[in-house]
Structure formats: structure tokens, C-alpha cells
Amino acid sequence: MGGLIRVLGGRAVQAVLVALLVGTACFLMVRLLPGDMAYRIAASRYGYDLVDGAAAEAVRQELGLDRPWPVQLGAWFGGLLRLDLGVSLASGEEVAEALGIQLGHTLLLSVTALLFSLLIGPPLGALAGLRSGGWWDGALLVLSAALRALPAFVVGIGLMLWLAVEWEWLPVAGVGGWREVILPALTLALGLAAASSRVARDAVAGVVASPFFGFARMKGLDDATAFRRHGVRNAAIPVVAYLGLQLVILIEGVVVVESLFAWPGIGHALVHAVLGRDIPMVQGTALVMGLLFVALNALTDLACWLLDPRRRAA
């Protein structure tokens, strides 16, 4: 139990680091951007034709932009602590409210992608590991090396043109029923599976070569039974542990893939906010993506802990 608490405590520290990093970056962003911040906010509120010096001054007073910067930094993080993320400069809606809706979409996409990748990667890798040196082992090596060299957006375009445009099996983009989630999730899953199939292959090859597996075979269990009873759990530990590293691929992929498939999640919103210099929205989306990354990592830690009795004992 102590081990688990220590690991999850590390994740909590990571979450605080994410908030500090994103918060400071966005605070600096506001101060470093050329031009008058108050004027820009006023312009986005009243329109560029109607804004004047008096309106900008009113905004400056209201938001406290005339105070010394340490006070402002304190107020900024105070707002973060109270989960007051401000109002979008572009649409005028509450950032926290918009994020709630987007987070739902992103969660649906990432969980589906993770499930797909677990259905594709580890089984294919395990097949290669059971017969290491065989033809499938070689083919999988080439396949996964090729997939790793392809950026997610290229894979996505390929799948979109092939499955949606050419064969018209699936909708091209957008959001709605369950069919819309398949293409973006599959795009992300292929990138993840390229990595996880290699880990599964090495883990299974290691188990097959191990003395305990040889003993299980020697006492008369056939390959399939021996693998089911003695192999799967041992091989699963590195695969799940590696999921933590793969989450970087997932979160980075979400930013690009959501934009490609017009999936209204956090990644899509982040790109829009960056293009529109909508700072409260940039801060909110980056913060939620970073925290999602930490939360998924914590879940991986938990899964490793449950799978591996040695860790529970520690």
C-alpha cells in the first residue's frame, strides 16, 4: 500500500507542476505579447470599431492590469486555484463551461483509441513473440517501424481517404453517433499499437524463453494452456507499464487528429485558441490536456500495481 501511495503522490506533484508550468507560461504570454493587453480585451468585447482609450482604461481597472506584476501573478494563480479560468476572448463564453463539454469528447476519443490499440497491438505482438524469428515476427518489425515513422496526421488522411471517401464505410469527419468516433480513434490506435506490439512481442519472447515457461511445457501443458496460465500475466506487466510512456503519443496525437477530423475536443480547441491568441482558452485547454495526461498516467500506475503482486508487497 505504501508503494502505491508514494507513486500516486508523485503523480499529484506532477499535476501541480503542470498547473504551475501552464499558468506561468500563460501569464508570461499576456505580459510579453506586443501591444496593450487591456486594449485588446476591450476590442474583443466591444469590437474593434467601437473601442477607445476610455474603454481600455475601464478594462484595465476591472481586471487589475494596472497593479504591480507580483500581485497580478498571485491573483492569476488564485483564480486557477478556485478553478476560475476566465472568459474566452473569442466567443465570450466561460472557459470552464466550454472545457467541460470538450473534455467529454476528448475522453470518449482517447478511451476508444486506447481500447482499439489494446485490441490491435498486444495480440499481434504476442503472436510474433511466440514464434520469434518467424515470418510474422519479421513482418511486424517492418510494419511497426513504418507506422512509427508516419506522423498521425498522415495516417489519418490515409484512413480518411480510404475508408470514408473511397469506400464510404464511415463518415469523413464531425461528431454525432458512434460511427464518427471510429476513424479518429483508429488513427490514434495505430500509432499506439505500433509501439505496444513491440513491447508485447519482447515481453512474450522473454516469457517463452524463461525457465518457468519451459517447465510448464515439460510437465505436459500444451503451448496455448501454458501461455494462458503462466505467460499472459507476466507478459502483461511490461505492456501496461509501457502504456504510461505511450500516453505522450496519445495526448500529442489528440491535438492533431481532433483537428483533422473536426472532432470538437480539447485538442481541437487548443489549436483554435492558439491561432486566435485567445489566452484564457489556451490556458484552460493546455491545463486540462496536461492534467488528463497526469490522470491517465496515474491510472496506468494503478493498473501496474494491481497486476504485479511484487509491487503490492513492496
Added chain:
Amino acid sequence: MTLSSRRLLGGAMLAAVAGFALLGPLHGADPLRQNLSATLLPPGAGHPLGTDHLGRDMLARLAAGARLSFGYALLAALAAAVPGTLLGLLAALRGGWPERLLLGLADAVQALPALLLVVLVTAFAPGEFLPLYIGVALALWVEFFRISRNTAAGVLARPQVEAARLLGLGTGHILRRHLWPEVAALTATLFAFAAGTAVTTVAALAFVGVGARPPVPEWGSMMTELLPYHAEAPLALLLPALLIFLTVLGLHLLAGRERA
């Protein structure tokens, strides 16, 4: 496939793309010159790889994109590798509070996925390419730092290093004879991966409209521009994707081992 033949294959891929980048200008077309009466031409006389939706020569644009990507990948990876490796060596040699400070800093940077960090930097730094360099260097120096620090710490604990110290040989000698050979090999591997990451990051960001923007002949933004014409000119859409693939795969193969 053996390690050396894998490296050879990777080197050949990179040489092919580099040769294309260098020989492209000999064709003489301007990558930015439009000709609206010759749009989406298939490969043929005058335009060996056809033209895009604005009648720009594809060969010239792809070659210009290759020079951009290569230059970018090299500079960004260098900007991450040099400070990262030096700080790693410094941390291992010096120990104490500088090491703890740097390790904490590395943890803080890695708390966020790299692409997110790059996007954050591009959101506020001015210019098209400078923020990408800064962002990628900021995100990737950590890997160089960790690997050089861990390797160096391992080497420093060896008896032969202690013997060298007892013989009165200075830090310079230990750095040159004991640390550098091992750190350099790992750093070279990491450098190839970092360059690959830089190429994909820039292309992916340009594809969604962050960083390089049209009419800059960047592979990712070329694909954004050509996506609506996939039916009329599939080759024009395929070529930038193929070049990205060859470059990144070449770099990964050249690195020669599985990514840790």
C-alpha cells in the same frame, strides 16, 4: 536485418532526400510562382512532378520543403542536444544542488507532453519559425540531459576512473578519455531520434496551421493545401507524405536501435 545494414538503409534514405533537396533547384522553377492556367497538372514536360492547385511547380516546392525540414531538424536537434548534453555532464561531475535543481527542472518539463509545450511557446513567441525552434529545444533537451547524466554517473563510479583520479589526472582527462566516448555514442542515437521528432512536430503543427503557414513550402502545410484536391491530384498529396516518411524512417534506422 543486422545493425549495420539497417544503418546503411537509413543513411541511403536520408541521402536520397538530401540529394533531392540539393538537386531540386537545378530544375530552375520558383516554388512560389503561381500559374493559374496550369493547375493540378500531372507529371510531364516542364513540371517533372506536376503542379499544385495554384499552378506552382511541385518539384520546386517539395525540394524547398526538404531544405526547410532538414535545416529545421538539424538546428532544433542541435539546440536541444548541446545544452542538454553539457548540463547532463555538469550534473554528473558536479553533483550536489546543481544536479538536484536540473533534475527538478527536467521533471517539470516532462510533466507536459512535448507537443503541448511547443504549442504553448508558439502561442506567444513572435515569428513563424523561431518559436518552433525554441519549443522543440525546450522539450527535447531533457532527454539529452537525462541520458548523458545517467551514463556519466555510471562511468564515474567505475574503478578505472577512480584509478585515473588517484594518478592525479584531472577532470579534463576523465571527460575526454572515459566519459565522452560513451556519452557521445548514446547522444548520437538520441540526436537522430530528436531530429525525427523535430521533422514530425513541425509538419504536424504546420498541418493544423500553427507555425509554418502557406505559401511557405513546408511539407505539412502543403498537405493541408492539397487535401481538398485529393481526387484530382492524388500524387501531389502523396509526395509530401512520402518525403516525411522517408526522412523520419531514415533517421530512425540511422539511430540504429529501438528507442528506449
